[in-house]
Amino acid sequence: AARDAATRERDEVARERDALAAERARLVAERDAAARELASLRTQQEELRAANETLGRDLASARSSLGRLQDEFSSARDELSASRSADLAYPKNDLVYAAVVPSVRNLDAFLQSAAAAAANRGAKGTPPARLNAAARERLEISLRGLNASAFVQCRAANNTAVGFPVDLTCTARPNNVLYRGGQTIRQATITLGDPRTVQNQIQDLVQDTVIHLTTRGVPSEYITNGGLGVNEFIDLLTRLGNRSGPSATVAIAAREDVRPGGRVDLYPVLP
Known part of the structure; x- marks a missing residue:
């Protein structure tokens, strides 16, 4: 009996x-499941x-873009309103002032001259011509980087009505010689025959020359007659009309050395 007991x-x-072992196993399984769930959470x-x-970043970017678009819309609306309801002191991209700047130390004097030029065109403000801080910093960096006498041109950033300050956008270029006087700037082979076709080809050549010079830093306003004078153009057409053969090569050159900061007087060269 004792043995049975x-x-x-x-x-x-x-x-x-x-x-107990089963209970422990169950608890361990629940613990592991809870740990996995916690890790998942x-x-x-x-x-x-x-x-x-x-x-949050996307929202901030969207708000910034919205603000920028609102500013651009407001600026465009102001430009349109000014162009409709008032005389313009400066259309957008019109040349306000340009000059050779020896160094960054001369920038203040340059901007004062730009303001005086703007005032003479009817812009008003304190000052009449404004270059914002970021744009001025970029211009100063450009001038320091050139480390030499530079030609700076400033244009109207927007349509500016008379009586308002003009905001400037400025660029700086080294005032180096681009082409020597008499050196070919652009040339083309002109197909002779129909006078109207010849005239169009010459106009294309002159336009190509002007565009090329402006991309090199010469203001279009500095190119006399915007290309060729009327008398020179007519004389060239006459000379080409007297030529025999199917074609002739015409070159465009300048009478003096071409620099961004100098006036450019173009003329045709017909060998």
């Missing part, structure tokens, strides 16, 4: 041990935080 007690202990939290940060 001991066996029953042993079996009971074994069952309790197995039950943390990952989701990080993803959500990153998504919120991205959304």
Whole structure:
């Protein structure tokens, strides 16, 4: 009987041990599942935080773009209103002032002269011609980078009505010789025959020359007659009309050395 009782007690202990082991296994499984769920929640939290940060940046960018668009719209509206309702001191991109600037130390004097020129055209303000801080910094960097006498030209950034200050956009170029006097700037083979066709070809050549010079820093306003004078143009057409053969080569040159800061007087060269 004692032996049976001991066996029953042993079996009971074994069952309790197995039950505890099963309980422990269940708890371990629940713990691991909870840990995985927590890790998943943390990952989701990080993803959500990153998504919120991205959304915040996108929102800030959208607000900035909206503000910029509103400013541009307001500026365009003001330009349109000025062009409709008032005389313009300067159309957009019109030359306000240009001069040779020896160094960045001379920039203040240059801008004062630009303001005086703007005032003479009817712009008003303190000063009448304005270069914003960022644009001035860029111009100063350009002047320091050139480290030599530079030709600076400033144009109207917007349509500017009489009685308002003109905002400037300025560029600086080295005032080096681009072409020597008499040197060919552009040339073309002109097909002879129909006078109107010949005239169009010459006009294209002259326009190409002017565009080329302006891209090299010469203001279009500095090119006499905007290209060729009427008398020179007619004389060239006459000479070409007297030529025999199917074609002739025509070159365009300048009478004096060409620099961005100098006036340019073009003439045709017909060998």
